[in-house]
Amino acid sequence: MSMTDAEVTAITLTEAELDRWVTHAPTRGLLTGPGLPPDTGLLTFAPLRTHGLRRLAEATEGPCRLADELRDRLVIGELLNPAGLERESILLDGATGELTTAYLAAPSRTRPFAPSLTTMLRFAAVTEELAGLRGRFASLAGQRGPGVVGEASRRLLALFEEGTDGAVPAYWKAAALIRPLSLVAAPGSAGLALEMPGRLLDAEFGHGRVARFEETDFPPTLTHEPTRRFLRETGLPEEAVDTELLLPTLTEYHAGESVDLPAHADHLIRLGPLTPDTSLVLDGRTGAILTHTDSTLHPLNTDISTLAFTLWLLHHERTIDTHLSGELTTRAYDQLAAAMLDTLAALDPTGVSGGGSWHYWTELLRGEGGGVL
Secondary structure, eight states, rough: EEEEEEOOOOOOOOOOHHHOOOOOOOHEEEEEEEBOSOOOSSSEEEEHHHHHHHHHHHHHSSSSOOOOHHHHHHEEEEOOTTTOOOEEEEEOOTOOEEEEEETTTTTEEEEEEEHEEEEEHHHHHHHHHHHHTTTTGGGGGGGGGGHHHHHHOOOOHHHHTTTTTOOOOOHHHHHHHHHHGGGSSEEESSSSSEEEEEEEEHHHHTTEEOOOGGGGSSSSOOHHHHHHHHHTTOEEGGSSSSSSOOOOBBHHHTTOOOOOTTGGGEEEEEEEEEEEEEEEEETTTHHHHHHHEEEEEEESSSSSSHHHHHHHHHHHHHHHHTTTTTHHHHHHHOOOOOOOHHHOOOOOOOOGTTTTOOOOHHHHTOOOOOOOO
């Protein structure tokens, strides 16, 4: 294996390294010519640099029964999942040039990924164009809202369909349907991280299913004015708010109980339950959103606007998957979760900037949160 220059602009392989393992002529031409980028925003080919070209039979740890047609698949890269998620390997069929993915811990469970290296690199490139709103998505720069989300999703899906005869693999379908959702909200300009479109929550959760508040509903310790304004004008889905005990402080909520409350409990306002043992809490002074469990506080969202976005994102994903008859959640939940975590982090980095501390939304999307929302 060799690099094109000292700054590692591409990973290339020699004819001798490909030997008899890669007989597909276009694939040999790409690997010995232009090569592969070390990383894209979604993929890494660092395993080629670290281990060289390996057969799947050689890369799996310990004794593992593999079907004959899988033993000679070549491990060439990995999906760049959010931190904490196991990385899925990218496998190359040297005879056909087709690509699949699999976890090395369960290598027999392969999933379609792309018909060729060229197509895979094009898919990754256009997905990065979406993230930067450039290239084929440049006309969407500066625009936000459900209409922009729909247009971006349609464009990306159409680009994927061009290289797959319309049969888009689940990973790329999740990218086309989930990643554009970050375009629904604009950057905030009035003391909050985001500017949510008017009545977006009503359209998603249903008329009458969004709780809005009056000034008389707010406890005196809710002094963060941008949060008060958001709760009055935009509100939160009723499923996130305890409407029977309206905005009590933690001190009031646990009155008469033998509970070890955190400091400044009078300034921490309980919005509602996340799980039977975990409360959704608002810091009335700063507007930060936290979780409270067994006297322990954990960061959850930057503020009330990113909480509303997260709730919308989770609900909208379920709506999308219902239209797909459960295809993503039943066949590719891990890939869907990775796309969801990246989309959430694009607008609210709380989960990835918490220094590795426990984060409810991250655990929920990994399938470990036990949440009720």
